[in-house]
Amino acid sequence: MMRAPCCDKMGLKKGPWTPEEDHILITHIQKYGHQNWRALPKQAGLLRCGKSCRLRWINYLRPDIKRGNFSxxxxxxxxxxxxxxxxxxxxxxxxxxxxxxxxxxxxxxxxxxxxxxxxxxxxxxxxxxxxxxxxxxxxxxxxxxxxxxxxxxxxxxxxxxxxxxxxxxxxxxxxxxxxxxxxxxxxxxxxxxxxxxxxxx
DNA sequence: AAAGTGAACAACCGCGTCCGC
DNA sequence: GGCGGACGCGGTTGTTCACTT
Structure with a gap:
């Protein structure tokens, strides 16, 4: 089966997230949720692929994330x-x-x-x-x-x-x-x- | 002070599975 | 039942920072 291209699309940003991007993503998810990761970056006005947004949200931006050292x-x-x-x-x-x-x-x-x-x-x-x-x-x-x-x-x-x-x-x-x-x-x-x-x- | 090295962390990539059409 | 898009997972790579020489 052919795999749809994701992050290799031209024009999409890669690498570390900026505080501005984080803010946009958080605000958008708080407002509209994340039913469709693929469509989310476009709706939010982010130059990222959906996969990247999902990873960022799940690993770092979710409100219930516990940061800091492991006990x-x-x-x-x-x-x-x-x-x-x-x-x-x-x-x-x-x-x-x-x-x-x-x-x-x-x-x-x-x-x-x-x-x-x-x-x-x-x-x-x-x-x-x-x-x-x-x-x-x-x-x-x-x-x-x-x-x-x-x-x-x-x-x-x-x-x-x-x-x-x-x-x-x-x-x-x-x-x-x-x-x-x-x-x-x-x-x-x-x-x-x-x-x-x-x-x- | 500069270079080298390794640890820690963030992010990406490829693949398998799910699910709607 | 088959196809294809989307999602989630695990492995890997890249970057940064601290420490040593």
Whole structure:
């Protein structure tokens, strides 16, 4: 199928948004809403493509956006949800009110990825005394199975396209818990299971 | 003070899916 | 049921800024 050209149209501005453009976009959306992103820039008198407007609004101009540093709780939540959901940034963002998928994605790649990798390396070295595979094999609890199902459902509910992402395997931060035994994993699973239930999935 | 380097963040791009015609 | 426009998502790139040499 032929894809309609979007941002490559001649005459459309690219690059950083100016305060004036932000003001125009905010005013227009507050007045008329955003039923049609494609038509919006023309109606508002912006030399931007609809995609660019949408991104700007969703990631920075929405009134409910929470700016500033991530709290420790938010960090932990991202780490855990990423372990469950993988790179489903929109699904993760849905569990963090005021945070956007782009913000979380950036935060992951600049901060948390290294932490998760360190954690994984640590678990690798620990695995000589207590192999992860062994732990996982013996810990394939009912809670774990439920958790996988819930995570899958939650992911499907919030996003539809994602064949590209690898299967969700909690090797990263879960592995450290794995080395401590099954009970903690079960508790962890139960916690996140309950969280999903409470949030409606 | 200038150059180099890496981290952090903003924005763009391509693709898959949805949905109306 | 097929087509095509629009939207949303995730990956990637570009830019800015802070820090080091």
């Amino acid at each position: 420790h709780e938010e960090e932990e939540t991202i780490l855990k949800l990423h372990g469950i959901l993988g790179n489903k940034w929109s699904a993760i963002a849905a569990r963090l009110p005021g945070r956007t998928d782009n913000e979380i994605k950036n935060f992951w790649y600049t901060h948390l990825k290294k932490r998760a990798e360190r954690s994984q390396m640590q678990s690798m070295s620990n695995s000589t005394s207590f192999p992860l595979e062994k732990a996982q094999a013996s810990c394939s609890s009912e809670a774990e199975i439920r958790m996988a199902q819930v995570a899958k459902d939650a992911s499907n509910a919030t996003t539809t396209s994602n064949e590209k992402n690898p299967p969700i395997v909690g090797v990263g931060f879960y592995s450290t818990e794995a080395s401590n035994g099954c009970n903690e994993i079960d508790e962890e699973m139960e916690f996140w299971y309950n969280l999903f239930i409470q949030t409606g999935h």
